[in-house]
Amino acid sequence: MNTSWYALCCLALLQAFIPGSSPLKSIPYYFQKNPFTCRQVSVFEIAQDLGAVISSNSAIFLPSHPPWSEVTKRWNTLIAPDIEIVVQPAEESDIPKVVQYCNDNGIEFLVVNRGHGLTAALNKFRGIQIDMKQLTAITIDSDGKSALFQGGVSVDEVVTALWDQGYVTTTGSSGSVGLTGLALGGGHGRYEGLYGLISDNVIHLNVVLADGSTVPVNETSYEDLFWAMKGAGHNFGIVTSLRLKIYPKQIATWHYHNYLWTQDKLEAVFEEMNRVQDHGNAPPLLGASFGHIRINRSVNEKEAILWWTSGYAGPASEVEHILRPFNAIEAISDEMGDVPYPEIHGPQDTATSSFPSGPYVMSTVMLQTYNITAQRQLYDLFNRNAALYPELGANALLMIEGYATAGVQAIDPISTAYPHRDEFHLAFFLAAAPEGSDLLEPARTWAKESWDIWNAGQPTRKPATYVNYGTGNEYESLESIYGYEPWRLERLRALKAKYDPYNRFRYYVPIIPY
Template sequence: MATTTPFHLVRLGCLAIFLCLAAALPSHSSSSPHVPRYFRRYPVSPRNISVATIQRELGPTLSQGSTIFGPENPGFANATHRFSLLSPPGVQIVVIPAHESDVSEIVKYCVHNTIEFLAYNRGHGSTTSLGKFKGLQINMQLLNNITIAADKKSAMLQGGTYNDQVMRTLWDQGYVTMTGSTDCVGVMGPALGGGHGRYEGMYGLISDNFLQLNVVLADGSAMAVDAKSDPDLWWALQGAGHNFAIVTSLKMRIFPRQVDSWHYHSYYWTGDQLETVFKAMNAFHRSDNGTTPPRMGVNAGAVVMNSTISATEASLYWSFTYAGPAAEAEALLAPFFGSIPNAGEESGDVPYPDLSAAQRVDAAHGGCNSGTYATSSILMRDYNVTAQRRAYDSFNVWAARYPDLGRRARYYYEGYATKAVHEVDDAATAYPHRDETHIVYFSTGVPEGSDLLGPATEWAKATWDIWVEGEDPVRPKIYVNYAKGHSYETTEAIYGYEPWRLEKLRRLKAKYDPQNRFGYYVPIVSK
C-alpha cells in the first residue's frame, strides 16, 4: 500500500538538503567569492581576482587564441605597459581577446561577477582618474585588422589598431585617413575624444570620419551604431566616447592620398624672437576667419632647453608640414623663412607615414617613452603673445631653480588647419571645442627616485595659470585626451560650457551606463 508524506515535511526535507549542499560550498565571502552563480543572492565583488578561477570559468567561452594571465606571467609587464606612470590603473589580470565577439563575453562575465574592467590599446591614457581602477584589463592588441572596402571609400579598422600601422597600411595602398600624429598611439583612444591630426584641415576630426562603430556596452551587449540606428549614442561617441562603450571595430572614411610626399620645414629660434614668431603664427593661422591653408597639417612647436643654442635660456623649435610639394609649402612659409633670423633649420620631403620621425614624435625621439610626468594643457584660438612671453620667462626661472626638471621640460604647441573641422555643426557631436585651433601643453619628466614631483606639479599649475589668464580665466577649455585629472580641470572645461551639453551627456550616461562602469577615463560622472 502506497504511503504519502505530509507536504510540510517534504519542504523541510528539501530545505535540509539545500543547507547541506550550501555547507559544502566555498564560503560566500569577498576572499573566496566563487560560489556558483545560481546560489548567489547578490553579485559578489571579489577583493582579489583569482587568475585560475577566471581561466576556468571565462576561458572556455572565448575564442581560440585568447589568453588570460596575471602578474606572474612574463608577458604581464608588456601587456600593461603605460606611457604615464604617475597614476596607473591597478591591473590584477589581463585578458587578450582573439576575436571581437570575445569582448562581449568578457564584459558580461565581469558584470556578472562584479569585476571592474578597463579596455586598453597602447597605454597612452594618462589621466589620473585611471588610478582609481582595480580589476581586469581587456588588452585589444590582437584586434588589429585593417580591411579596405570594395568601393575604396571606407576601411574597417579593429579596435587595437594604432596610428603608424594605419597610416602605413593605407598609404601603401594609395589611401589616407584621419589619425593622430604620434605613431605609437592607438587610433581609438584619441578618436573617441574627437581626435586631432594632420589631415583635419581637409577631412575634419577623426570622429568626423566615423561611418559605423561596433561597440560593447556596459552590460556586455554588442551592437553596431551609426547616425541612423541610434543618433543619441552616436552623438555621444563622437567626443565623449570613453564614457559609453568599448569599440571593437569602426568603419571610417578613407581618401586617395593625392600626393607622394609631404614637405616639412623645421626652425630653431632663440628666445628673443618669441614675439615675432607668435605674431607671425597668428597671422599664418588667421584664426579670425579660419583660412589656414587646409593642406598645411599640424605645425608642432616647443619651448625647450637646447644646450647647442643656449645653456641658460630656452629656445623655440617649430616644425611645419604640408601635403604637397616644397615650392607650394615654402611660399606659405615665407613669413618664417628669412624674415625671422633662426639658429638652425631642417627641411625635406618624406612619405606621409615618415612625418612622425621628421617631426620628432616617433619612438626613436622619445615620443613613446614611459615615465612620471607633471603636465597641464589648454586649448587656444590665438596665441596671446604677452602670455607666451610670461610663460617663456617663467620657464627659464623654473628651469634654473630645478635643473633636473628643466632638462626634461617642454612647452608643446600644436597648431591645426581646421577648415573641415569648422564645417561640421558644433552641436552635431559631443566634441565641444571646434572654435579652438591650438593645443598648448606643458610636460616635464620627474627623475625616478627623486622628490621633485611636488615642484614639477607646481610648475605645471603655474604655467597653466599664465596661459589661462591670457585666454579666458573664467572659461578655460581643455582637450579631453590631454586632460590629466587636476582639480582645476572642470567637467565644463572638458565637455563644454553650454548647459545642454552636460545635461544631454548625463542623461545618456544614465541610459547606457547607469552603473558608471566606463567611469575611469575623464569621467562625466564621478566614480
C-alpha cells in the same frame, strides 16, 4: 555555508550603508558603482575561468608571467591603474564575454589600446585590463570610400596600410597612439584641415555596452549613442571596430620645414604664427605646425630654446612662399624636405620612438590664438624653474600644436558631442617627476602656473580642455572638457543613465565621477 543565506547577508550589509533604502533597485544609478557581488576568487581562478570561454588564440597574463611589465606598460607611468590580470582577446567576440564575466563577478575592467591615457581617474582602477593589441585588422571596402579598423590599430598601422593601397584618412599626429581612443575624443591630426576630426569621419561603430551586449552604432541605429560616442565615447562603451571614411591619396609628398630659434626670436615667431593661422583660417593644406620650448643641452645648457616644425600636404614649391617670413627670422639651424606621408612622423618628431614613457606631471589648454605676452611669461617661468630645479628642467617642455581647422569648423557643432570647434590650438606643459620624489610638488606647481598663464592670455574666453589630453587636474572642470552649453552635459548624463547605469566606464575623464 548556505549560499543563499550568505547572499542575503551581503545584501543586508549593502543596504545598511544607505539609510531608508529597501529594494536594491531603489538605489540611484550613480551610487551603483558596479553590480553587487560577494564572490572572492584568486587571479589564477579568474584566468582559468576566462580561458575556458574566450577563443584559443587569446592570451591571458598574470603578474608572475615574464611579459607582465610589457603588457601593462603605459606612456605616463605616474598614471598607474592597478592591473591584476591582462586579457588580450584574439577575436572581437571575446570582449563581450570578458565584460559579462566581470559583471557576473563584480570585477572592474579597463580597455587599453596603446596605453596613452593621461587622466588621473585611471589611478582609481583595479581589475582586469582588456588589451586590444591583437585586434589590428584593416579591411578596405570595395567601393574605396571607407575601411573597417579593429579597435587595436595604431596610427602608424593605419597610415601605412592605407597609403600602400592608395588611400589616406584622418588620424592623430603621433604614430604610436591608437586610432580608436583618439576617435572617441574627437581626434586632431594632419588631415583635419581637409576632412575634419577623426570622429567626423566615423560611419559606424561596433560597440560592447556595459551590460556585455554588442550593438551597431551609426546614424540609423542607436543614433543617440552615435552622437555621444563622437567626442565623449570613453564614457559609453568599448569600440571593437569602427568604419571610417577614406580618401584617395592625391598628394604624393608632404613638405616639412624645421627651425631652431633662440629665445630673443620668440615674439617674432609667434607673431608670424598668428598671422599664418589667422584665427582658424590657415590654409587647409598647412596641416600641422608644432613647436616646443625646452632645454637643449647641445645648444645651451641653461636657457631654453624654441623648436618649430611646419608640415604641408604638398611639395616645397607650393608652401615655401607662405613660410618666407619664418625663413627671414635668423635661426640657429633649419632643415626642410619632401617625404611621402607615412614618413612625415620622423622629421616632425611624432614617430613611434619620439616620446619615451615616464612619470609625467602635465597641464593642458586649448587656445584660439597665441598671446605673445603670455608666451614670453611662459618662457620666463620655464627658465626660472629650470634654474631652480635642474633635474626637473632637463625633462620638461612646453608643447604647442597648431592645425589647419577648416574641415573641423565645417561640421555643425551640435551634431556631435565634441564641443571645441572654435578652439584652434592645443598646448600642454609636461615634466618628468617620479612619484614620491621631492620634484613632484614643484612640478605640479609649475604645471598649474603654466595653465594659469595660458588662460590669463585669453581673458574673454573660458578654459577649454581637449578630452584626449585631459589630465584629471582639479582645475579642469567637466564643462571645460565636454562643453559649457548646459544642454551638452545634461544630454550626456541622460545617455549615461540609459546606456551605463552602473557607471562601469568611469576611468577615462568620467562624466559621472568615481
